[in-house]
Amino acid sequence: MNAPSRTLNFITPLAGLMLAVATALVLFYAPREAVMGEVQRVFYFHVAAGWVGMLSFLVAAVAGGMYLARPRARLDEVAVSSVEIGVVFTLINIVSGAIWARPAWNTWWTWDPRLVTAAVMELIYFAYLMLRSGIDDPERRARLGAVYTIVGFLSVPLTFFSIRFFRTLHPVVIGVSDPAAVGGFDMTPRMLQVFLFSLLTFSLIYISLLWHRVRLERLTRKVEEAKQQRMAGGAA
Amino acid sequence: MTAFWQTADTAGYLVLGMAAIFGLMTLYVLRLRSRSRALRKELEELQRTSAQKK
Numbered sequence: 001m002n003a004p005s006r007t008l009n010f011i012t013p014l015a016g017l018m019l020a021v022a023t024a025l026v027l028f029y030a031p032r033e034a035v036m037g038e039v040q041r042v043f044y045f046h047v048a049a050g051w052v053g054m055l056s057f058l059v060a061a062v063a064g065g066m067y068l069a070r071p072r073a074r075l076d077e078v079a080v081s082s083v084e085i086g087v088v089f090t091l092i093n094i095v096s097g098a099i100w101a102r103p104a105w106n107t108w109w110t111w112d113p114r115l116v117t118a119a120v121m122e123l124i125y126f127a128y129l130m131l132r133s134g135i136d137d138p139e140r141r142a143r144l145g146a147v148y149t150i151v152g153f154l155s156v157p158l159t160f161f162s163i164r165f166f167r168t169l170h171p172v173v174i175g176v177s178d179p180a181a182v183g184g185f186d187m188t189p190r191m192l193q194v195f196l197f198s199l200l201t202f203s204l205i206y207i208s209l210l211w212h213r214v215r216l217e218r219l220t221r222k223v224e225e226a227k228q229q230r231m232a233g234g235a236a
Numbered sequence: 237m238t239a240f241w242q243t244a245d246t247a248g249y250l251v252l253g254m255a256a257i258f259g260l261m262t263l264y265v266l267r268l269r270s271r272s273r274a275l276r277k278e279l280e281e282l283q284r285t286s287a288q289k290k
């Protein structure tokens with residue numbers, strides 16, 4: 001397998017460094033929120049993880065659409081890699097949200113529209129990974145996967161807009177929250193700076209992880225091909 | 237609850253939240269690394285055996 005490109009060798013440590021800086025900013029630079037106290041600092045990475053989750057599913061849907069228009073193995077590799085990363089980051093978003101909810105809402109979990117739509121979105125993409133592992137034919141797997149990423153993407157805007165359309169406990173970060181929302185706050189300029197830096201950091205982590213994961217997918221394909229060649233050689 | 241204990245309580249949840257975020261990210265990176273190492277080893281093995289046959 002080819003060695004990682006110079007860009008990847010640059011992006012990966014940069015993403016690590018930015019994560020360290022973002023953590024320091026979250027803990028020491030961002031002001032303490034008056035009502036919720038220290039736990040509100042989870043917000044910066046909680047939202048950034050949610051952003052990466054949704055971005056991953058968008059990239060997968062775009063790659064899926066492009067695959068249907070013009071089948072290329074590379075596009076399928078991008079789609080499956082992006083979905084896997086999206087599932088991990090959505091899980092981070094849900095778990096960190098539950099930990100924040102305990103002191104803010106006095107419960108780890110509630111059947112709120114945002115929480116339910118996020119959990120359904122996570123399950124939809126988890127099912128995508130399970131479905132793929134059950135199909136042996138690579139072309140059929142890629143075609144079905146492409147259709148799934150496009151249809152499954154419907155869950156992403158539904159999750160994003162759930163706090164704007166339905167009556168909910170979950171506050172809106174940018175815009176007007178529902179009057180019933182609990183745990184909302186107005187961002188000070190310092191909070192906004194840390195929030196934007198966290199979003200940038202997590203976006204860079206996503207790019208780096210996607211690149212590494214696509215390389216892994218290509219390696220998997222190479223192993224499969226080598227196995228098939230060996231089997232064909234053995235049969236002859 | 238005194239102000240001190242209130243701060244300690246919310247700080248505890250912050251530590252838990254950060255541990256979950258970094259823990260899950262680290263687990264995923266480690267899983268990617270171990271998968272990559274195993275696949276590379278398997279590919280080398282396959283290439284070695286096919287070269288021996290030739």
